Amino acid sequence: MKFGLPLSFGIHVFSVLGSLVLWRGNVDLEQFVIVPVELVSVADITDIKATRKKPPKEIIPDLGLAIPEIAEEKPSAPAALDATEETKELAEESPKPDPKQSAFSLNDFAVLAKDARDSDTSAGEQRILVSEANIAQTDQQGIGAQSGNTVKPQEYIAGKLAGLWQINDGAANYSDLLVVVRLYLDEKGDIVRLDILNEAQIIASNNPAWKTALENAESALRTAAPYNGLRSLDYEKWKMIKINMKPEE
Amino acid sequence: MMKISLLWGQIIKKICALLFVALSIFASTTAFAELEIDITKGTVDPIPVAIPDFLSTHPQTDQIAKDMAQVIAEDLERSGLFAPIDQAAYIEKQTDINYQPRFSDWRLINAKVLLSGSIVLTSGTRLQVEFRLWDIYGMKQLDGLRFATTPDNWRRIAHKVSDSIYKRLTGESGYFDSRIVYISESGPKTMRVKKLAIMDQDGANPQFLLAGADLVITPRFSPSAQKITYLSWERHRRGEPKRSQVYQLDIESGQRELLGDFPDITISPRYSPDGKKLIFSMVKKGNTDIYVFDLHSRSTQRLTTNQAIDISPSFSPDGKKIVFNSNRGGKPQIYIMGANGKNVKRVSFGEGRYTAPNWSPRGDLIAFTKSDGGKFHIGVMNAKDGRGERILTSSYLDEGPTWSPNGRVILFTRETRGLHGKVAIWSVDLTGRNLRKVPTPGPASDPAWSPILP
Numbered sequence: 001m002k003f004g005l006p007l008s009f010g011i012h013v014f015s016v017l018g019s020l021v022l023w024r025g026n027v028d029l030e031q032f033v034i035v036p037v038e039l040v041s042v043a044d045i046t047d048i049k050a051t052r053k054k055p056p057k058e059i060i061p062d063l064g065l066a067i068p069e070i071a072e073e074k075p076s077a078p079a080a081l082d083a084t085e086e087t088k089e090l091a092e093e094s095p096k097p098d099p100k101q102s103a104f105s106l107n108d109f110a111v112l113a114k115d116a117r118d119s120d121t122s123a124g125e126q127r128i129l130v131s132e133a134n135i136a137q138t139d140q141q142g143i144g145a146q147s148g149n150t151v152k153p154q155e156y157i158a159g160k161l162a163g164l165w166q167i168n169d170g171a172a173n174y175s176d177l178l179v180v181v182r183l184y185l186d187e188k189g190d191i192v193r194l195d196i197l198n199e200a201q202i203i204a205s206n207n208p209a210w211k212t213a214l215e216n217a218e219s220a221l222r223t224a225a226p227y228n229g230l231r232s233l234d235y236e237k238w239k240m241i242k243i244n245m246k247p248e249e
Numbered sequence: 250m251m252k253i254s255l256l257w258g259q260i261i262k263k264i265c266a267l268l269f270v271a272l273s274i275f276a277s278t279t280a281f282a283e284l285e286i287d288i289t290k291g292t293v294d295p296i297p298v299a300i301p302d303f304l305s306t307h308p309q310t311d312q313i314a315k316d317m318a319q320v321i322a323e324d325l326e327r328s329g330l331f332a333p334i335d336q337a338a339y340i341e342k343q344t345d346i347n348y349q350p351r352f353s354d355w356r357l358i359n360a361k362v363l364l365s366g367s368i369v370l371t372s373g374t375r376l377q378v379e380f381r382l383w384d385i386y387g388m389k390q391l392d393g394l395r396f397a398t399t400p401d402n403w404r405r406i407a408h409k410v411s412d413s414i415y416k417r418l419t420g421e422s423g424y425f426d427s428r429i430v431y432i433s434e435s436g437p438k439t440m441r442v443k444k445l446a447i448m449d450q451d452g453a454n455p456q457f458l459l460a461g462a463d464l465v466i467t468p469r470f471s472p473s474a475q476k477i478t479y480l481s482w483e484r485h486r487r488g489e490p491k492r493s494q495v496y497q498l499d500i501e502s503g504q505r506e507l508l509g510d511f512p513d514i515t516i517s518p519r520y521s522p523d524g525k526k527l528i529f530s531m532v533k534k535g536n537t538d539i540y541v542f543d544l545h546s547r548s549t550q551r552l553t554t555n556q557a558i559d560i561s562p563s564f565s566p567d568g569k570k571i572v573f574n575s576n577r578g579g580k581p582q583i584y585i586m587g588a589n590g591k592n593v594k595r596v597s598f599g600e601g602r603y604t605a606p607n608w609s610p611r612g613d614l615i616a617f618t619k620s621d622g623g624k625f626h627i628g629v630m631n632a633k634d635g636r637g638e639r640i641l642t643s644s645y646l647d648e649g650p651t652w653s654p655n656g657r658v659i660l661f662t663r664e665t666r667g668l669h670g671k672v673a674i675w676s677v678d679l680t681g682r683n684l685r686k687v688p689t690p691g692p693a694s695d696p697a698w699s700p701i702l703p
Contacts, residue, residue, distance in 0.1 A: 005257050158290065163292055166292060167291035170679040171419065171420065243287075
């Protein structure tokens with residue numbers, strides 16, 4: 001133990017420095033990608049017909065001048081889908097394309113479909129679904145996580161007893177009629193054993209309503225069984241429960 | 250240097266040892282940590298009870314068997330603690346009460362308790378009534394009793410069965426086999442005739458106890474339930490004006506007796522718990538104080554000597570204390586003193602005027618009348634210190650609370666407004682939830698509840 005003190009000092013320094021390093025960790029800020037959320041307003045502007053009226057044809061007074069003929073230009077297709085009102089108006093104003101150019105022939109389509117079917121030999125077979133849902137092999141996130149939405153054993157048992165535990169609120173000093181019970185449960189939530197911890201005190205009492213309170217408490221606990229809503233993974237926590245049954249004033 | 254390092258080593262060793270011990274203790278406590286739950290909320294709903302007609306073995310008792318089940322059902326329902334299930338819902342029809350019922354059949358109709366009873370006519374003149382009380386969910390017998398009586402006494406047996414059920418299921422004594430003495434009123438308010446009358450606690454068998462048209466008030470039962478004390482305004486001697494005098498009436502013999510010939514006005518007599526004394530107020534030279542009258546020696550002892558008005562005394566069940574009403578604090582409030590008149594302590598401190606205190610037979614509460622905000626209320630407070638005041642009823646005029654023998658229900662007088670206002674007896678339980686009008690043949694007031702009949 002000659003070097004005990006310096007050794008201890010060294011270990012402490014090492015552990016402090018080590019913990020500082022571990023504490024700092026490798027925090028990669030890049031993994032937190034901030035996704036900007038844009039306020040998108042959806043409007044059916046593209047379906048709205050132009051409301052601007054066509055300007056009235058200008059009446060040109062016949063001055064006896066010859067009007068030169070202007071060759072008519074074919075309209076060009078709109079550049080983008082987000083046509084503005086103005087472009088839409090222009091598109092409407094432009095002459096319609098020749099219907100022969102965009103004609104859709106059902107016969108042609110049927111021929112194409114038949115060809116495709118003939119070329120695929122497995123088209124007539126019933127396909128086996130390969131994208132069926134996977135059997136859950138891991139706990140789903142949040143379920144049984146003992147979060148705020150998970151009922152606590154206290155609340156579960158209190159809820160089960162609330163409608164069954166008969167309280168005689170007109171009895172003498174009824175709010176002092178404490179019954180302390182130790183409940184031993186099996187994994188299915190059935191009662192294995194039920195001990196009244198303050199039975200001697202109740203029997204010795206000269207308040208007859210206390211004995212009835214004991215009976216009512218025991219009856220409620222037995223009627224409420226099995227307590228199968230408790231989380232089975234936590235069995236070690238609730239296999240033995242001490243219950244203080246005391247009506248509030 | 251060597252010594253220092255050795256010392257450090259020892260210190261570190263000790264610290265490690267201490268840490269180890271602490272860690273061990275922590276580990277052991279966490280390993281055996283027990284889940285502990287506090288349950289404070291239950292149900293106060295009435296207990297569903299199945300009460301089929303009693304089984305009868307003789308045509309002569311068929312009607313009694315039906316009536317008895319009905320009286321028991323009414324008794325239990327009136328208490329507010331039990332809800333008799335409609336007989337039409339019953340699935341099982343029992344033919345012998347000595348066989349265990351089919352519990353599943355009774356569970357189906359949500360019965361928690363089943364009463365099965367039978368009536369046998371023995372030797373042609375006596376009834377033998379048996380009953381068994383079953384816990385439907387616990388699947389066990391809770392109680393079983395047998396009574397023997399004459400056929401005309403079947404109502405009392407029904408009340409006794411009700412008392413047994415009440416006691417078995419609440420732990421407290423019942424109050425169904427008891428009577429109520431009250432003042433039957435007739436005539437206009439300005440010229441009321443007040444007669445002493447008695448009936449069963451459920452309003453059955455009403456009858457007058459005294460003939461004549463005297464003005465009788467504040468009747469009270471003796472602890473044996475055999476005698477009644479009351480005040481009567483009578484002309485005691487020829488030529489004298491009428492004045493209130495304290496009387497005692499034997500219910501069985503009908504014999505009445507004047508208790509002391511007091512020249513002064515006496516008010517609100519009441520028996521002591523042992524039945525050997527009467528306590529009342531007496532007005533002497535314009536001062537009202539509390540006195541005790543010994544029924545054996547016929548001697549009177551003054552308990553209060555205050556200049557204020559001290560009235561409405563009532564003994565505690567153990568006879569050691571007296572609660573009374575006094576305006577010595579400026580307005581009527583409730584005070585407690587020893588049975589010898591010493592150690593006077595005020596127990597009511599709320600707003601309003603407190604009158605007519607009455608100590609509960611259970612000893613834990615004092616019932617009172619309170620007037621506040623233009624209304625009258627019946628309330629209770631802790632007998633120990635006056636705390637925990639609870640108002641149970643409120644109306645134009647509620648007054649004169651009297652306790653049931655088990656200290657669970659209070660009877661009082663309720664009067665409606667106006668010259669033609671009606672006066673009636675009402676009952677309320679300690680929770681204030683079970684308020685009912687007590688059936689009487691006519692207007693009735695000033696009830697007093699008897700102890701459980703012997």
